[in-house]
């Protein structure tokens with residue numbers, strides 16, 4: 217089995233990007249270690265702080281953010297970073313080639329129940345000149361790499377540099393990532409969907425009708441039975457979609473009219489959309505392809521519908537679009 221380093225070199229990845237991806241992978245090993253020690257290391261539970269999203273930060277949100285920030289700050293290829301847990305962008309170096317956007321701990325409400333959590337990252341080219349928030353506001357299409365790490369029964373790294381999606385498994389004996397799937401591929405069709413059903417009454421009409429039709433099963437217009445899963449960690453749900461197909465959505469809702477979307481574009485939706493497209497799937501808001509959105513701010517939120525191509529298309533038909 218190839219190591220991550222062997223894989224990056226076999227794909228012809230240039231030294232600066234290989235260095236950055238190695239930094240991210242190495243930091244995820246340390247995060248995996250911290251997550252695994254759980255209560256033994258006193259890392260569970262919440263802090264008294266809120267992040268810019270208005271969420272109470274878990275201790276591990278802060279710890280994992282600090283670990284990534286420290287490692288990326290020490291990496292000469294990094295010009296700047298943006299994180300779910302940082303109010304503002306952070307300038308790192310004067311000459312790095314890359315900007316990194318990340319969600320240090322995804323699914324942090326799962327941490328206290330010992331369930332799936334992950335890390336999500338997106339790598340963008342650093343534009344010339346002075347660094348500002350504006351430098352980060354590039355459509356997802358510009359990403360040079362993206363990935364996630366899933367801290368599950370085994371720790372796995374899913375990575376794309378635009379040459380398909382590769383999956384690595386962390387060998388606990390050697391602490392090395394080994395290539396265990398060289399081309400993840402999402403089946404075109406599926407009979408599985410993922411949505412937080414408790415928000416049903418708050419969705420827009422197209423999503424109400426689409427899900428209602430799935431629930432009708434064989435007697436409905438879709439004429440087949442659908443199964444449902446919800447992990448409450450996007451990393452876990454997207455990993456399932458990449459592994460066996462499916463449709464994952466966190467749609468628009470009017471629970472809080474000031475916050476109609478939950479997931480964040482720059483460090484959740486864009487990197488996951490890059491992975492999903494590279495594995496043959498689709499990712500849309502219902503009205504727009506996610507990776508074509510021109511971002512307006514680093515913590516911007518979007519509706520997300522992603523996964524098996526034919527099922528995303530079926531959902532988009534309800535939204536009056538077919539693309």
Ligand code: AHG
Pocket residue numbers: 271300319321322323324325412448449450451466478
């Ligand atoms: P985070 O823990 O990084 O703030 O992200 C949580 C997100 C995402 O991972 C997940 O799909 C979604 O929130 C779960 O939302 P619900 O709690 O509404 O199910």
Ligand code: MN
Pocket residue numbers: 271300324
């Ligand atoms: Mn959060």
Ligand code: MN
Pocket residue numbers: 319321322323450484
């Ligand atoms: Mn998240």
Ligand code: MN
Pocket residue numbers: 277300319320321322323324
């Ligand atoms: Mn998070």
